[in-house]
Amino acid sequence: MQPGKLSICLIDDDRIYQFAARKTIEATGMAGSVMVFSNGLEALDYLKSHLEDVSQLPDVIFLDINMPVMNGWQFLEEYQPVSEGLKKNVIVYMVSSSIDEYDINRSKEFQAVSEYILKPVNKEKFSELLSSVTP
Template identity: 55%
Template sequence: MNKKGLNICLVDDDRIYQFTARKIIETIEEVDGVKVFSNGEEAISYLQQNSYKTEDLPDVIFLDINMPVMDGWGFLEAFSDLYKKLGKLVTVFMVSSSVDESDIRRSKEFGMVSRYVNKPVSREKFEDLLKTITDTHKQQ
């Protein structure tokens, strides 16, 4: 991996969670920047507009399930098509307060979803998740 850190995308409609998660993520050494979107449609629009600029694409997306306009499932369906066209590996972590087994099973149907993570997410959990990404990049 080069000296540049990870670009993170946080997709969640909860403003308090956005604020706290962003502040935590920004303090993690491996992170270069964090973009925040309040629903899946905003995030998909950004990704489509920047699909040809790999340096602007996220390395990691933390995605909530329940959001207005376009929820996490709608995002994943739209992102499935876009994902194949990106010139960059993007890892998605589903982050939700839902402990419903059907949500966990459904998240596994999307190949780009690396893991299902229950809220709240601690600093240590964010660090562990991001470490798996930086370790993978170092091996490439």
């Protein structure tokens, strides 16, 4: 990863969204790397296997809700105890197309979630979110 740039983790099963979000994040010029996972379990396994190596951990996670294998809610339940062992503060943004008040309010129940963001996310919004994070 490039010095001063952020390491981003994108967890979403939609391949078209993965591609568009990665390109949009890269276009902000703030990302040194963008890791993409298709479900929460893949991402959780990655995080668990890199607990001790801070350089391999993301600075920011953009997390979808509806995914196969392990959805966003299940990821957050499993992530909570893992996050306490991380030697790095990782910012988590819940990103979804759901405007359901239940989902929005539920995201607030998780200490790890910094904000609930509606899809699609444009370059300006990614820039705004990423500019508040220091690598």
